[in-house]
Amino acid sequence: MQVQTRKGQQGFTIIELVVVILLLGILAATALPRFIDVTEQAHDAVFSGVGGSVVTGTALYRAEWVARGQPASNTELQSYGNLRVAPGFSVGAYTAEDGVATSSYTAATAFDGRASGYPYAVGVAPANNAAFSATNCKQVFDNLLQIGAPVAVATSGAPATDFGSAATAAAIRSAVAAAQTASAGDFQVFVRNVQVDTGFADNAAAGGPRLGAGLARNHQQEAPACVYAYSAEAENNNRFILYVPWNGRTQIFTSAADLLTALTTFDGPAV
Numbered sequence: 001m002q003v004q005t006r007k008g009q010q011g012f013t014i015i016e017l018v019v020v021i022l023l024l025g026i027l028a029a030t031a032l033p034r035f036i037d038v039t040e041q042a043h044d045a046v047f048s049g050v051g052g053s054v055v056t057g058t059a060l061y062r063a064e065w066v067a068r069g070q071p072a073s074n075t076e077l078q079s080y081g082n083l084r085v086a087p088g089f090s091v092g093a094y095t096a097e098d099g100v101a102t103s104s105y106t107a108a109t110a111f112d113g114r115a116s117g118y119p120y121a122v123g124v125a126p127a128n129n130a131a132f133s134a135t136n137c138k139q140v141f142d143n144l145l146q147i148g149a150p151v152a153v154a155t156s157g158a159p160a161t162d163f164g165s166a167a168t169a170a171a172i173r174s175a176v177a178a179a180q181t182a183s184a185g186d187f188q189v190f191v192r193n194v195q196v197d198t199g200f201a202d203n204a205a206a207g208g209p210r211l212g213a214g215l216a217r218n219h220q221q222e223a224p225a226c227v228y229a230y231s232a233e234a235e236n237n238n239r240f241i242l243y244v245p246w247n248g249r250t251q252i253f254t255s256a257a258d259l260l261t262a263l264t265t266f267d268g269p270a271v
Contacts, residue, residue: 043233050150050187051241051252054228057144058243058250062117073115076122081143086120086245088113111223111246118248119144132159132245134191137226140243141189152228153185159224162190167263169256172229173237180231187228187241194225194244194263223247225263 061080065071073087088111121136122143134154141152155162155175163175179188223246230239240253242262253259 040233040236043230043236043239046150046186046232047230047239048252050145050228050230053145054141054241054243055250055252058118058248061119061144062248065115065117070115070117073120075115077119080119081139081146082122083119083140083143084121084124085115086118087111088116088246116246116248118245120245130158132191132224134162134189134226137191137228137243138189140226140245141187141228150186150232151184152187152189153179153183154189155179155191157190159191159193159222162192162227167192167260169260172256172260176229176231176237177234179229180234180237186230186232188231190227190229191224192227192263193222194242194249195265196223196244196247225249227259 057080061077061083064077064079065075065085068075068077071085073085076082076084119140121132122139124131124136134157138152138154142149157163163172175190176188179190223244226241226243226245228241228243229237230241231237233239238253238255240256240259242249242251242253242259244250251262253262
């Protein structure tokens with residue numbers, strides 16, 4: 001009777017192991033950067049999609065406001081979570097010859113004129129620079145995007161001081177990173193004053209001081225702006241959506257430096 005012997009198991013040879021290790025190394029070197037790029041592209045796509053939705057949302061909101069007969073700024077639009085319409089600069093007299101102004105163009109805190117038609121806040125009457133907050137900006141964000149909106153977290157800063165009293169691009173990125181550490185969210189919501197063009201003739205052209213007491217301040221007027229900073233990608237704090245309720249300006253930025261330029265550059269005429 002013949003006895004069969006079982007052949008012993010054989011392992012990988014050194015050469016085979018080296019080949020496998022080399023192949024894994026090549027795959028890691030080529031696939032990993034591609035995966036990282038795909039992740040960044042996914043964040044870019046999410047940010048661009050949200051930015052486009054905010055732009056579209058503000059336009060649709062104003063279209064409904066127009067369709068309803070352009071009601072006063074204290075009016076709520078129920079289809080947008082009862083967001084109230086933003087006020088505009090008040091209408092007043094300005095005489096170029098003597099520089100006498102009697103409108104809110106002389107005070108950067110007053111916004112009680114004809115409604116601008118853009119979303120402003122929920123449950124509050126038209127206010128001013130000091131009263132407008134990041135919470136109001138969050139209300140606009142949440143109610144424009146509605147169901148499925150990314151998580152937005154409001155900061156507690158005031159318009160004049162958010163990002164620091166003397167903002168730089170580095171300070172803006174640092175503020176976003178700090179807010180992200182303090183509270184998780186897809187977007188961190190800030191409020192910051194932006195320079196706007198009131199449409200009035202520059203008082204300096206009449207021989208008076210541009211910032212003189214009681215004089216029109218055309219190119220020095222300020223209005224609160226909402227800044228939605230994308231913070232879902234921790235390593236990148238350079239994506240921002242800017243929204244100004246007083247005239248509907250909505251822009252998307254992928255650089256803190258560009259955002260800072262927009263905040264300190266004169267905006268178009270008020271609505």
